[in-house]
Amino acid sequence: MKLTVLGNNGPFPAAGGACSGYLLQSAMANILIDCGNGTLANLQKIVSIDKLDAVVLTHLHSDHVSDIHIMKYAIEIKRRRGIFDKLLKVYAPAEPAEEFNRLVAKDAFILEAVSDDTKLDIGDTKLSFARMKHPFMDFAVCAENRGKKFVFSGDTSWTDDIVEFGRGADLLMLDAGLLEKDFTEGAVHMTGAQCGKAAAQAGAKRLLLTHFWPDYDIKDLLAEASAYFSGAEAAVIMKEYEI
Ligand SMILES: [Zn+2]
Numbered sequence: 001m002k003l004t005v006l007g008n009n010g011p012f013p014a015a016g017g018a019c020s021g022y023l024l025q026s027a028m029a030n031i032l033i034d035c036g037n038g039t040l041a042n043l044q045k046i047v048s049i050d051k052l053d054a055v056v057l058t059h060l061h062s063d064h065v066s067d068i069h070i071m072k073y074a075i076e077i078k079r080r081r082g083i084f085d086k087l088l089k090v091y092a093p094a095e096p097a098e099e100f101n102r103l104v105a106k107d108a109f110i111l112e113a114v115s116d117d118t119k120l121d122i123g124d125t126k127l128s129f130a131r132m133k134h135p136f137m138d139f140a141v142c143a144e145n146r147g148k149k150f151v152f153s154g155d156t157s158w159t160d161d162i163v164e165f166g167r168g169a170d171l172l173m174l175d176a177g178l179l180e181k182d183f184t185e186g187a188v189h190m191t192g193a194q195c196g197k198a199a200a201q202a203g204a205k206r207l208l209l210t211h212f213w214p215d216y217d218i219k220d221l222l223a224e225a226s227a228y229f230s231g232a233e234a235a236v237i238m239k240e241y242e243i
């Protein structure tokens with residue numbers, strides 16, 4: 001599999017940046033994970049919209065979904081003009097219902113709710129899900145293909161469940177939305193240090209940090225993570241990561 005980072009910020013983009021979005025490609029599947037603001041433009045540098053096999057939304061906060069509403073326009077109008085006729089499969093948590101219902105678009109999407117039990121086969125790639133800890137219902141996603149395993153936390157505060165779900169991942173990508181200096185009880189993201197600890201406890205082979213607060217120096221997040229997991233990396237927009 002190959003992961004291309006389309007956006008690495010949250011909850012708003014840095015100048016010229018983009019929020020959460022990642023293209024996961026294999027021999028037989030193009031899967032977009034999250035569709036935050038700015039990611040649709042970056043996606044189309046690599047594949048056109050009609051080449052997508054599925055979109056998976058970890059949760060329904062705007063920095064993870066805002067471009068899906070623009071994607072809807074593209075598909076509806078291209079279908080109406082006969083440019084292509086397919087509907088795009090979109091998998092998302094069912095809550096909050098108000099946000100989920102905004103994704104209903106029968107002329108653009110085939111929408112399905114995901115849960116802890118959901119197992120999907122998208123082309124040659126198997127997807128599974130695990131509930132994380134965040135104000136909106138959020139699922140980490142695991143993609144497995146040819147004996148390789150990729151796990152992304154979505155947004156989450158510390159939970160032992162990401163350690164369990166990420167066990168042995170070839171690439172573990174985690175929400176590093178906080179530096180330790182900004183951690184408070186009730187924080188809704190992990191710190192760089194917590195990401196390092198989670199990756200070490202999970203026995204992950206590689207750790208990729210993402211969801212960067214735009215004002216942070218990413219070197220500080222890497223330093224925190226590297227204290228627990230050597231070789232921690234930071235997600236870079238348009239960079240490819242082989243899994
Ligand atoms: Zn977010």
Ligand SMILES: [Zn+2]
Nearest residue numbers: 059061134155
């Ligand atoms: Zn969120």
